[in-house]
Amino acid sequence: QKEVEQNSGPLSVPEGAIASLNCTYSDQGSQSFFWYRQYSGKSPELIMFIYSNGDKEDGRFTAQLNKASQYVSLLIRDSQPSDSATYLCAVNRGSGYSTLTFGKGTMLLVSP
């Protein structure tokens, strides 16, 4: 079983729609969860992080965490063509374990 799993996509949504990106992880000791956006040929850029169960909102982005189900998601409201990128889910164990374990990423395509 992969440590962090994501559907590779592509996930295609029309402009203005809600994009829902999902991620599951296998290490029950994981404590911190991150969503990075990566445009083709560029470096990963942090969008959001979440530590506690529930929802965390930042502008058009909402991260959701369910530790019991070992599931984390990212919702993008009012999707724009500029949101088209690969979204990487990453986790770490916290408590001094700072290295990130990444999923392969989900490609999101937002059509005008």
Place this chain on the structure above:
Amino acid sequence: EAGVTQFPSHSVIEKGQTVTLRCDPISGHDNLYWYRRVMGKEIKFLLHFVKESKQDESGMPNNRFLAERTGGTYSTLKVQPAELEDSGVYFCASSQDEFQTQYFGPGTRLLVL
């Protein structure tokens, strides 16, 4: 404030040659990480420096890889001798402390022929 920089952006070498990658972290960031993404795979951790000390090098694939961070500023990652399977994108990231956000550099694209 300058971000994480990496040099070179691309490198094409032949199997058996040596390549040295460089990473300059964000000024003041004590924590420096190396990651690698092989084509078709996820980004994988290689090692973590705190200042000049190796905190965790559990991800280094073998002894052909040598990372240094003399003086606790920039870091180098040397691959000697390079093999075909070393091809990929090598990312460097830095953070202020181990609980802070990691900021990634643009990566070095290494192709071993």
